[in-house]
Amino acid sequence: MTATVPVPALEATTDEIMTVVAARELTDGVVCFVGIGLPSTAANLARHMHAPRAVLIYESGTIGAKPTKPPLSIGDGELAETADCVVSVPEIFSYWLQAGRVDVGFLGAAQVDRYGNINTTVVGDYDNPTVRLPGAGGAPEIAASAQQTFLLLRQTPRSFVPSLDFRTSVGHAEGGSSRQQLGMQGRGPTVIITDIGVLRPDPTSGEFILTAVHPGRTVEEAVAATGWPLRVAPNLVETVPPTLEELDVLRSLTES
Amino acid sequence: MTATVPVPALEATTDEIMTVVAARELTDGVVCFVGIGLPSTAANLARHMHAPRAVLIYESGTIGAKPTKPPLSIGDGELAETADCVVSVPEIFSYWLQAGRVDVGFLGAAQVDRYGNINTTVVGDYDNPTVRLPGAGGAPEIAASAQQTFLLLRQTPRSFVPSLDFRTSVGHAEGGSSRQQLGMQGRGPTVIITDIGVLRPDPTSGEFILTAVHPGRTVEEAVAATGWPLRVAPNLVETVPPTLEELDVLRSLTES
């Protein structure tokens, strides 16, 4: 899980390349609903690079948090101290997320299918699970109400599955216009960033297509790591490697 | 409107006797939802006399306000400064009033009927009113959700009517168990305090009955001032006149 890819002059870890690629997706002024871990780090990297006015909302109720270090938990004190305001958890979900004020929501998952639907609930049968996962948390409503979502997870046959064991949160549903028919205000997942590359949805079918591979990774690896017949974009590109500046800033953010 | 009644050693105004009588109805620790004017003054008088732990809630969002002077408006700054906490107006109505946390709500009215239903909306036809009154404000939900309500208004044939021009807030509805059938959590109006005396509901029918007259006032005056055939309690009493202490405290509260 710590495969590294070569970059000019220094090595980026898998986590680092995923974080850098996610950060690049964030435009300045974007309002992000971030969870702990890679999403939080990516949003903070963006804030320190090209998106100084990005607004970070944590589900603990902090709006406009500017942590100097990625928090270990979603409710760390520094989030409250650096936020523009702190509101209650009910308010975060009603006045802010549900009202459509979040531009980008980050989601992780144990399983994702070709339409970007995700499972964070159980592996196996719900009533008799093989692995009981943490559950929904904020994900179903982030997936429904954020203007778009970014999915971050490692690409393996166990995580990129033809059929979810449980649908915790909706991506492009059954594809086509099925998401719109559910009445969701957000556009759904617009990108999946993995340790191997980047997938984006086919604009018509909503199926996720491999559009980029990271330096040192291959299409074959991506196909082998995907439990459905992965389509590859004709204009597939190689991810621009993390720059020295990106890695410097990222490492200054994450060193403990 | 400034008829006075004799009391030992000094004269109490009509407003003063109504205020004193209302204050006496409040027990220590009671949670009151008060409006501006007599109710606010009465609750503060009680707080300075026998009910030091009475909790005053104003609909502007101040909980546990302890104003030194009766405020002119429901949102005066002193209410916020002396309150245990200040919350939003939506929260006052949802978490506090609707949730049943208010023991006593005070209401005034332009018209009241024999069951303590009140009109604060229009005199005359709704679409073509003779007098357009301010409207509902907080009254319908105070009348429904406070554990009990106290009505304060002057007794005249124009205000004590056989039939309301508009029912803004529900008292004992059509009497009997009709209020309970509406599903209201509060018991409804338990007392009407007027410039002439005090009325309380018949426990069975819910009809308001004259149970006391203030010093110097008579049953005949009360009957003449009431637009329905006013029943008089067999054990009618005379209101104990305001004491020197009550008047002293009241006047110290209201002098500007």
Place this chain on the structure above:
Amino acid sequence: MAAIISLSEAVAEHVRDGDTVALEGFTHLIPYAAGHEIIRQGRTNLTLARMTPDVIYDQLIGVGAARKLIFSWGGNPGVGSLHRFRDAVENGWPEPLEIEEHSHAGMAARYVAGASGLPFGVLRGYTGTELPEHTDTIAPVECPFTGERLTAVPALTPDVSIIHAQQADRTGNVGLWGIQGVQKEAILAGRRSIVTVEEVVDHLDPRVTVVLPSWVVSAVAPVTHGAHPSYAHGYYDRDNTFYRDWDVISRDRGQFTCWIDKHIRSTATFDEHLALVRGQAAVMS
């Protein structure tokens, strides 16, 4: 991000004829300066929404800016009637005023629904009253679990919501404290929003209890004493005398119109208006 601009620019850009406009402030922080600017710029055909249409809406109604009023309590707090409101409803002067009448709890629930992106709010309200017979925006709703019947009201989503606050910082984050009313919900429910502020500061006061981030506000306009004759906690007290005087000013149509012409239409800014009002108060006292 909120643009920090003048009040006249903000009203010119964001308040349009025919809009549904909410000027909120529960006794505290009532946006009088913004109301005056709407009168100065001659907006018409407005639907005015406000829990307590007090003197600020009496002025807007009296000049004929409104075709409809959505409200829950229309009076001069602590004083008595709103004469211009009554004249419009009772006599159709200066023009008929359609009304959509709620209770405070219902109006609050409507703003909360609007701020929450929900089409309706639920409350224990209106039961047994005659309001539902006259107000279309009150409907029953049943609890899917208990079968209990409650009341629904639709979200209120003004085209533009306007409030006054004590402060904004230089990036347009708004901060207010003291009685907070329904201001936050009104701004979040509005499609556009204007916040007038006492002052723009480097850092918001630690007493601030409600913050509206810059990116949910369309425009911030600094207007000193912009809530007069209402008050701004920590800045100035309520001008109770003005509220009492308004009872006299507004009783007569002619006197009212004179007052508006002289004190609002003939003044270019709220500063000029205040200087005039204060000069007269000094003479009278």
Place this chain on the structure above:
Amino acid sequence: MAAIISLSEAVAEHVRDGDTVALEGFTHLIPYAAGHEIIRQGRTNLTLARMTPDVIYDQLIGVGAARKLIFSWGGNPGVGSLHRFRDAVENGWPEPLEIEEHSHAGMAARYVAGASGLPFGVLRGYTGTELPEHTDTIAPVECPFTGERLTAVPALTPDVSIIHAQQADRTGNVGLWGIQGVQKEAILAGRRSIVTVEEVVDHLDPRVTVVLPSWVVSAVAPVTHGAHPSYAHGYYDRDNTFYRDWDVISRDRGQFTCWIDKHIRSTATFDEHLALVRGQAAVMS
């Protein structure tokens, strides 16, 4: 009025076998001391409600105090799985655990409905997910005005709600600041309530942003560091090491039971527990 009493008295009086109990605190101010006292007093058959059943509920579940869990996210934040929770759900150890599973937005709406005296709350939630197939407390509801279909969840009204706060004053008014989570709603939704506090003070700190008046709280119990290993803003930081250590302690049934026996059941108070935990940390470092 809240009685200011010891935690053991508060739990003895207000937490009963078979109760629905909510211990809330969103990462910040988690009432660990109260959770331990419930274990010490051997309560059983509890229905535990909590948005994020993290380590505090892992402990209660692992000792078999709960028959049911109402929740929305069960993990060790920033670390990984809750091994006792998983063992109960996956293997029924120490006994089967019924689950009633929601999303955060749904749980928040349930507490808000409970605090508001409404039988249900409305949200845009759960649409297209499989949660409604497994959770009875999710139902459709239609907007009476637009016909739009939304989701209803029933009010959550615990028999007893428990939180930790920084301060109470001598009359039992509770004050907290920093991340406020769903604590206020949990207390107001509860039939009874216990608040543990870092200290009892003469006057609440001006930084207080949430006040719970004494008369809505059943009991206030002072417990210094009562949120450890969670944190109390302005008092102490989160003990991240403990959360990481918990992953090891809780992986094995035997080791878990040993830890509970030694650190909770064999200590009389939370102070004793903390002294023990800190002594070990000092030796290990």
